[in-house]
Amino acid sequence: MDILDYLKEERNKDWRKNLRSQIKTKDRTKTKKVKMPEENPDIRNTNNIEVNSGLTKEQALLEASRCIDCANPTCITGCPVGINIPKFIKNIESGDFLAAAATLKETNSLPAVCGRVCPQEIQCEEQCFYTTKLKLPPVAIGYLERFAADFEQNSGEISVPQVAEKNNIKIAVIGGGPAGLATATDLIKFGYDVTVFEALHEIGGVLKYGIPEFRLPNTIVDVEINNLKQMGVKFITNFIVGKTASFDDLRKEGFKAFFVASGAGLPNFMNIPGENFINIFSSNEYLTRVNLMNAANDNFDTPVFSGENVAIIGGGNTAMDSVRMAKRLGAKRAMIVYRRSREEMPARVEEVKHAIEEGIEFLNLHNPIEYFADEKRRVKSMKLQKMELGEPDDSGRRRPVPIEGAIEEIDVDTVVVAVGVSPNPLIPRSLSDLEVSKWGTIIVNDDMQSSIEDIFAGGDIVRGGATVILAMGDGRKAAIGINKYIKQKIKK
Amino acid sequence: MDNKIVEKIQFSENVVKLIINSPYIARSRKAGHFVIVRVDEEGERIPLTIAGSHPENGTIMLVIQRVGVSSAKLCDLNVGDTILDIVGPLGEATKIHKVGTILACGGGVGVAPMLPIVEAFKEAGNRVISIIAARTKDLIILEDEIRKHSDEVVIMTDDGSYGNKGLVTKGIEDIVAKEKINEAIVIGPAIMMKFAALTTKKHNIPTQASLNTIMVDGTGMCGACRVSVGGQTKFVCVDGPEFDAHLVDFDEMIERLGAYKDQEIIAHEKHEHKCKSKHQ
Numbered sequence: 001m002d003i004l005d006y007l008k009e010e011r012n013k014d015w016r017k018n019l020r021s022q023i024k025t026k027d028r029t030k031t032k033k034v035k036m037p038e039e040n041p042d043i044r045n046t047n048n049i050e051v052n053s054g055l056t057k058e059q060a061l062l063e064a065s066r067c068i069d070c071a072n073p074t075c076i077t078g079c080p081v082g083i084n085i086p087k088f089i090k091n092i093e094s095g096d097f098l099a100a101a102a103t104l105k106e107t108n109s110l111p112a113v114c115g116r117v118c119p120q121e122i123q124c125e126e127q128c129f130y131t132t133k134l135k136l137p138p139v140a141i142g143y144l145e146r147f148a149a150d151f152e153q154n155s156g157e158i159s160v161p162q163v164a165e166k167n168n169i170k171i172a173v174i175g176g177g178p179a180g181l182a183t184a185t186d187l188i189k190f191g192y193d194v195t196v197f198e199a200l201h202e203i204g205g206v207l208k209y210g211i212p213e214f215r216l217p218n219t220i221v222d223v224e225i226n227n228l229k230q231m232g233v234k235f236i237t238n239f240i241v242g243k244t245a246s247f248d249d250l251r252k253e254g255f256k257a258f259f260v261a262s263g264a265g266l267p268n269f270m271n272i273p274g275e276n277f278i279n280i281f282s283s284n285e286y287l288t289r290v291n292l293m294n295a296a297n298d299n300f301d302t303p304v305f306s307g308e309n310v311a312i313i314g315g316g317n318t319a320m321d322s323v324r325m326a327k328r329l330g331a332k333r334a335m336i337v338y339r340r341s342r343e344e345m346p347a348r349v350e351e352v353k354h355a356i357e358e359g360i361e362f363l364n365l366h367n368p369i370e371y372f373a374d375e376k377r378r379v380k381s382m383k384l385q386k387m388e389l390g391e392p393d394d395s396g397r398r399r400p401v402p403i404e405g406a407i408e409e410i411d412v413d414t415v416v417v418a419v420g421v422s423p424n425p426l427i428p429r430s431l432s433d434l435e436v437s438k439w440g441t442i443i444v445n446d447d448m449q450s451s452i453e454d455i456f457a458g459g460d461i462v463r464g465g466a467t468v469i470l471a472m473g474d475g476r477k478a479a480i481g482i483n484k485y486i487k488q489k490i491k492k
Numbered sequence: 493m494d495n496k497i498v499e500k501i502q503f504s505e506n507v508v509k510l511i512i513n514s515p516y517i518a519r520s521r522k523a524g525h526f527v528i529v530r531v532d533e534e535g536e537r538i539p540l541t542i543a544g545s546h547p548e549n550g551t552i553m554l555v556i557q558r559v560g561v562s563s564a565k566l567c568d569l570n571v572g573d574t575i576l577d578i579v580g581p582l583g584e585a586t587k588i589h590k591v592g593t594i595l596a597c598g599g600g601v602g603v604a605p606m607l608p609i610v611e612a613f614k615e616a617g618n619r620v621i622s623i624i625a626a627r628t629k630d631l632i633i634l635e636d637e638i639r640k641h642s643d644e645v646v647i648m649t650d651d652g653s654y655g656n657k658g659l660v661t662k663g664i665e666d667i668v669a670k671e672k673i674n675e676a677i678v679i680g681p682a683i684m685m686k687f688a689a690l691t692t693k694k695h696n697i698p699t700q701a702s703l704n705t706i707m708v709d710g711t712g713m714c715g716a717c718r719v720s721v722g723g724q725t726k727f728v729c730v731d732g733p734e735f736d737a738h739l740v741d742f743d744e745m746i747e748r749l750g751a752y753k754d755q756e757i758i759a760h761e762k763h764e765h766k767c768k769s770k771h772q
């Protein structure tokens with residue numbers, strides 16, 4: 001069935017018609033957008049508790065009633081995995097929260113994660129009727145997604161999706177981040193024998209080692225992983241494909257296809273003088289020490305250094321996570337140093353708002369050009385070049401240009417560099433026939449198939465650093481691609 | 493992949509050799525590769541170079557010197573115990589080729605990672621001269637194994653308690669005075685590698701050093717392991733661990749190795765305290 005027909009059919013069901021008739025559209029649009037309950041900024045910036053505490057049932061019901069169940073739900077076009085948004089929201093309005101969660105899971109295997117970390121303001125919520133036509137704040141689709149997913153997680157009635165009869169065909173998924181998890185979910189549903197190989201000692205990729213507890217608690221991710229285990233997905237940690245065993249070794253073990261979801265794990269540095277001084281870290285190192293290795297907890301052996309004057313270089317989600325972490329680790333001054341202005345920041349709008357509330361300083365239109373150290377080579381200050389905005393560049397954002405002679409020096413004892421990531425080179429290096437772009441990303445066709453027939457790829461290793469939901473979208477597409485490939489192979 | 497310890501040999505008070513079940517790594521590893529180990533849930537991820545393996549038995553050999561909390565925890569494990577996480581083999585393997593005469597210089601526990609390299613160069617048909625250097629006799633390890641794969645072995649101790657008295661640099665000078673060396677490899681404490689490299693540079697001997705920086709993931713993800721080589725930043729875990737010793741900025745590396753010294757001292761005291769209270 002065509003997707004539009006499907007949406008229409010669902011919308012024409014009696015319960016949906018009933019709901020629509022209960023409240024007039026005009027009245028629906030009069031309701032004010034819900035406010036997410038949040039922890040107090042002055043207290044939360046000293047602990048690791050999740051900042052957003054989640055909508056109450058009453059809030060969720062009221063917010064769901066704002067959605068007018070459009071005949072042409074444009075919001076869906078903004079969703080990279082095409083969630084049937086009106087259907088899940090109307091399920092919330094009718095009080096059937098488990099049905100809402102089940103609707104989310106039709107197309108999104110990690111709704112509790114996406115409800116928390118997706119940039120909704122440039123996806124579904126940007127395409128919401130309220131935003132586009134009414135010029136009013138959109139329906140809080142992200143908050144509602146989280147509400148339904150959390151409700152299910154806490155209900156003890158997590159639905160384990162139906163799995164097709166086992167076909168005993170072995171597929172290897174390489175990398176346990178969102179792309180890998182999404183593929184694994186679909187492939188296991190199709191009946192494949194799926195093994196996820198993960199290099200680290202934990203499954204979850206960036207969700208575990210990168211995004212901090214105060215934004216995405218690990219337990220949320222673990223519930224989803226356990227769900228996959230129950231569906232029969234096998235997980236092998238501490239296993240680096242291309243190192244621990246080669247693709248050929250795994251082919252010999254009977255794996256018929258591979259999905260490479262190894263992420264963009266290689267941190268970029270700026271290559272400016274002094275960048276290797278002590279206490280200058282990549283954001284990956286800084287966040288990994290705290291998130292994955294528990295360095296801030298005295299009972300764990302891994303140390304982390306976090307001083308009083310901490311500068312984070314960059315304006316993305318990684319930079320926001322790092323700077324808010326620095327505050328929580330006790331920094332007196334935790335600063336963002338970003339070469340463009342607030343408007344160009346790629347971080348989620350909500351993270352920037354939270355950071356400001358938590359007392360983060362913003363040195364926008366500043367760019368580091370050199371670091372200085374004490375006699376023990378520990379960083380002690382940095383030289384900043386002031387910038388102004390010029391003409392738009394390829395990305396459509398206005399290009400920052402240095403203001404001649406406008407240079408200042410500030411004291412810092414910790415610097416975290418968060419200026420982007422490059423594709424993890426381990427797999428491309430282990431496969432000489434694999435076609436990669438000049439940036440090191442794996443080149444794939446529409447089915448997410450690489451230049452090597454049985455190897456598919458998706459997520460950050462294909463896109464460079466992108467988002468959780470795009471990684472998951474790739475994963476789902478690859479599952480279909482792999483299924484198609486295997487079917488053709490069997491026919492031959 | 494059960495990571496079980498099947499054999500333990502105490503080389504000296506602070507150095508142990510562990511033979512561990514790890515079939516995949518035993519099969520895949522080559523000379524120069526290392527693993528990342530996490531002993532228990534609270535443990536750090538630390539890099540250890542693989543000193544050898546037995547593919548048929550599915551075992552690998554690690555040699556560990558007690559320095560901080562993590563290595564102490566490892567040294568205290570016994571046969572039958574299991575290490576929580578071992579991942580590898582990591583890094584680029586040593587480029588083994590036939591060049592003529594190889595001088596292999598190992599200092600302290602650096603002799604352990606040097607062993608498979610010596611073995612491989614010998615097998616490739618080179619004449620191999622090995623220098624084993626340590627502070628004192630008790631700290632000389634794997635002498636028999638190195639001898640088995642070398643054409644000549646020189647022992648150097650700082651205090652003269654065994655072999656020749658003097659530092660590794662003196663050992664190098666003595667050998668260079670006698671015969672032509674085509675290539676050298678140095679593995680050991682950073683300070684030893686620094687001076688060994690200066691010595692071979694003086695004699696224009698192309699030299700590789702195997703670096704042992706601080707690491708976290710060991711897969712190129714964090715940059716904790718970065719070093720400057722010829723003015724360029726490199727990640728030891730994926731670009732190395734071996735680099736042209738004459739281009740490595742050892743002074744920077746030595747300082748970076750000390751980045752967590754203060755925290756390490758506190759952690760070590762805490763660990764010792766915990767152990768003591770456990771034994772009481």
Ligand SMILES: Cc1cc2nc3c(=O)[nH]c(=O)nc-3n(C[C@H](O)[C@H](O)[C@H](O)COP(=O)(O)OP(=O)(O)OC[C@H]3O[C@@H](n4cnc5c(N)ncnc54)[C@H](O)[C@@H]3O)c2cc1C
Pocket residue numbers: 117118119174175176177178179180197198199200204205206207210211239240241242261262263264265287317318319321348424426427458459460461465466467468469471
């Ligand atoms: C701090 C931070 C904050 C972020 N915040 C957001 C946000 O708010 N919203 C958002 O949408 N996106 C965010 N992102 C981006 C998002 O996390 C990534 O786009 C997404 O995780 C990519 O998913 P992936 O599955 O492709 O890769 P990853 O999540 O990177 O997972 C790849 C996994 O593969 C493993 N691996 C690599 N090589 C191998 C191998 N050879 N064998 C086995 N395993 C291997 C790695 O260890 C890793 O676990 C953030 C990123 C960071 C770093």
Ligand code: FES
Pocket residue numbers: 706707708709710711712713714715716717718727728729730
């Ligand atoms: S140890 Fe993390 S990049 Fe090398």
